[in-house]
Amino acid sequence: MTVLDVAGLTKTYGDSVRANDDISLTVEAGEVFGLLGPNGAGKTTLVSQILGLLRPDSGRILIDGVDVVRRPDVARERCSYQPQAAAPVDGLSPREAIELVGRIRGCDRAEVRRRATALLDALDLTGVADRVAPMSGGMARLTGFCMAAVVPGRVVVLDEPTNDVDPLRRRAMWTQVRRLADEGAAVLLVTHNVLEAERCVDRLAIVAAGRVVAQGPPAALKAQLGAPLRLECTVEPGVPAPRPPASVTVTGTVGRRLLAHVQQQDLATAVEWAQDAQAQGAVTEFAVTPASLEDVYATWVASEGQPA
Amino acid sequence: MTGAAARSFVLLLRWQLLRTRKLLVMLITLQTALGIGIIYGFGFLVPHVTPAVALFFTTGAPTLSMMLIGLTVVAQETAQARVTGRFAYVSALPVPRVAPMLAEVTYWLLVQLPGWFVTLLLAVVHFHIHLQVSLLLIPSVLLVSLTAAAVGYGVAVSAPPAATTQLTQFLSIALLLFSPINFPLERLPEWLQDVHRALPITYMADLVRGGLTGNYGASMPLAFGVVTAYCVAGLALATRAARHRG
Numbered sequence: 436m437t438v439l440d441v442a443g444l445t446k447t448y449g450d451s452v453r454a455n456d457d458i459s460l461t462v463e464a465g466e467v468f469g470l471l472g473p474n475g476a477g478k479t480t481l482v483s484q485i486l487g488l489l490r491p492d493s494g495r496i497l498i499d500g501v502d503v504v505r506r507p508d509v510a511r512e513r514c515s516y517q518p519q520a521a522a523p524v525d526g527l528s529p530r531e532a533i534e535l536v537g538r539i540r541g542c543d544r545a546e547v548r549r550r551a552t553a554l555l556d557a558l559d560l561t562g563v564a565d566r567v568a569p570m571s572g573g574m575a576r577l578t579g580f581c582m583a584a585v586v587p588g589r590v591v592v593l594d595e596p597t598n599d600v601d602p603l604r605r606r607a608m609w610t611q612v613r614r615l616a617d618e619g620a621a622v623l624l625v626t627h628n629v630l631e632a633e634r635c636v637d638r639l640a641i642v643a644a645g646r647v648v649a650q651g652p653p654a655a656l657k658a659q660l661g662a663p664l665r666l667e668c669t670v671e672p673g674v675p676a677p678r679p680p681a682s683v684t685v686t687g688t689v690g691r692r693l694l695a696h697v698q699q700q701d702l703a704t705a706v707e708w709a710q711d712a713q714a715q716g717a718v719t720e721f722a723v724t725p726a727s728l729e730d731v732y733a734t735w736v737a738s739e740g741q742p743a
Numbered sequence: 744m745t746g747a748a749a750r751s752f753v754l755l756l757r758w759q760l761l762r763t764r765k766l767l768v769m770l771i772t773l774q775t776a777l778g779i780g781i782i783y784g785f786g787f788l789v790p791h792v793t794p795a796v797a798l799f800f801t802t803g804a805p806t807l808s809m810m811l812i813g814l815t816v817v818a819q820e821t822a823q824a825r826v827t828g829r830f831a832y833v834s835a836l837p838v839p840r841v842a843p844m845l846a847e848v849t850y851w852l853l854v855q856l857p858g859w860f861v862t863l864l865l866a867v868v869h870f871h872i873h874l875q876v877s878l879l880l881i882p883s884v885l886l887v888s889l890t891a892a893a894v895g896y897g898v899a900v901s902a903p904p905a906a907t908t909q910l911t912q913f914l915s916i917a918l919l920l921f922s923p924i925n926f927p928l929e930r931l932p933e934w935l936q937d938v939h940r941a942l943p944i945t946y947m948a949d950l951v952r953g954g955l956t957g958n959y960g961a962s963m964p965l966a967f968g969v970v971t972a973y974c975v976a977g978l979a980l981a982t983r984a985a986r987h988r989g
Contacts, residue, residue: 486835490988507988512837523829526762535761539754539836541747567765 436464438621439485439590444494446480454480456645458494462590462621467612469632469639470625471732477645478625479519482592485623486514499589515540515588519595519625521572522579529578530555530564533585540586547585554581558607572599580608587620594625609635633728641735649735656731665730666695666705668712668721676717680704686734693718696726751838755846763850770854778804778862782869797870802952803925805859806887810918810947812851813891814898815911820847821899822907840985841896841978848892852884863955873956880954886970887947893977900984924948943973 439462446455454477462468472478483489485496487507496503496510503510524532530551537547555564558577570578580596593612597605612635616622626632632639633653640650649656657663666683670676670693679685682701686694697705702723712718763770781804786792792800821844824830833843866872899907918924921935922944928936939945946966953959959966 488831488834488988507986508837511835514835516832516835518828518832518835520828523824523827523832526764527758531761535754535758536836539751539838541837 437461438464438499439623440495440497441481441485442495444481444484444496445492446477446484446489447492453645455484455491458642458645458647460640460647460650462623464589464619464621465616466637467616467622467624467635469636470623470642471627471629471632471639472642473627473736476642478642479594480645481642482516482594482623482625485590485592486510486516513589514592515583515586515590516592517579517583517594517596521570521575522582524570524575524578524582526567528565528567529560529570529574529581531567532578533581536582537585540588542586550585551581554584554611557611558604560604573601573604576600577604577608580611584611584615587615587618589621591615591620591622592625593622595628596624596626597628597631605631629729629732630727639728641732643736649731653728653731657726657728660696660726660731660734663699663726664697664702664705665724665726666697666709666721667724668693668695668709668718671717671719674715674717676712677708677715679708683708686730694730696730697723748839748842751836752842752845752849755833755838755842756849759846759850767854771857774855774858775861776858778858779865782862782865792870794870794872797866798872798956799927799952800925801863801866801870801872802874802955803948804862805855805884805955806948806951807918807924808855808859809852809884809888809951810891810924810944811915812855813848813888813893814895814914814918816851816895817844817847817892818895818899818907818911821896822904825899826904834985840982841893844892844896844981844985845889847896848888852888875955875957877954877957880951882967883950883954883970886967886974887951890943890947890970890974890977893974893981897977897981897984900981900987918944922948943970946970 441461442459444455444458445453447453458477458481460468470478470481480489484491485503487503487510491504498510498513501509522532527535533551533554534544534547537551538544542550555561558581560574560577563574576596576599580593583591583593596612597608600608609631612622612624616637624632624636636653638650638652639656640647642648649659669691672691679695680701682698683705684696686696688694695705706723709718709721713721760767782801785797785800789796821830824833830843863874867874895911898910902910921931923931923939924944928939928945931939945960946969949960949966950970953963953966
């Protein structure tokens, strides 16, 4: 069942900066939908329009069939939100901040208390839950997540939820994100942490320069790359490497790392070439791994709409 | 106000009280000290204080205080909230558009109350003036506070945050020196008197003074009528500004 339906959304700042350009996407109930893109791609502008904080120039946003461009009050009611900046928790304990938002979102005191306690426990925050002290960036981020999750909307918008969060609590947070979707919410996850998103999202859209350049389940997007394997070599500066065979498609270099795509049937040829290069001192080490969402992301963003 | 709206207002007020709880004692102490300072400091400013002048000054102080809170403190707190992201966060919550402003102004009224009480008590003892407090003081205080806060909030939501600080400082000086709150309207040049007959400031001072002394100046219904009209217009404009989506 489609909960969030965005179609043809365009937003321009001033006369020239087109932050969103004809964006269309849908998010279903029970789904975690990733919105991936580099800084300045237009992700936060899109979120602000969904939340009713900005008015689009053109296009449609429906939540459960209700036009929230006309009815921003419905957007506020049906969306819960973790902002990219830290949530306003200054002067409050984590539990107070979570319970206040839960009650503002309409839940009664006892139920909010129960849910806040469960969330604090799940994210290993019980020990600091009642401490009124300036929070670290990670603690404020975790509290902000709980504020969005304690009484979730039909749409839960999480904008860079794991920034500054330690690895163990990050893992716990992803479990909670999944739980929100499993309980029926449509989760819109905005991030540029591609590796983490890969583990959590059901579908995703890659946004670059205000446009959706690719959209679909991670597996389908990876299949579009045309190569299931990635060859990564660390090259030795100043030592020329032997020319790679035609079956090894070099996609780019990052510092001393050379990245290439390889078909399954060409694996032996690719490894043989890498071993030769290693024997000649041109490559210090290499690895072959399954192509990841990061490869998809890098390919689409670098080409801004044209897959390599 | 519906039940849900009233509930969200109470919760936002609770949020405000909780987040500033460590400053509350200091804020209330400062407001009280300010009141004491006004009563004793006034003697240095005007060496021969007659009971009539003292009464005018004493009953003008709460009006001035409410207006400064609305036009400067509410405005600057709102501008600050826009900078830190708190304003956008609260705007994304299911609360009425003016609920954050109402919570802010109510909070500052509560902070000011002990100071007003001490100031008026001291004035009675120090200047030997007689006050006749009526229940009409309550709607008067609410109208004056809301009107000033609506204007301050409207400015803060519409103007860039840095401009808000400059604008509100200008308004503070205009209120202190050129508004007939602590002195009679007749003391101003005629053209400024005409300006003030169209503005709500004189009527605001009359309302609070009337609630404290029983003397409403020219006309109590006129004062209530003018201030109510400005209050409704101010709230409508503040709501419209808060609803504006860029």
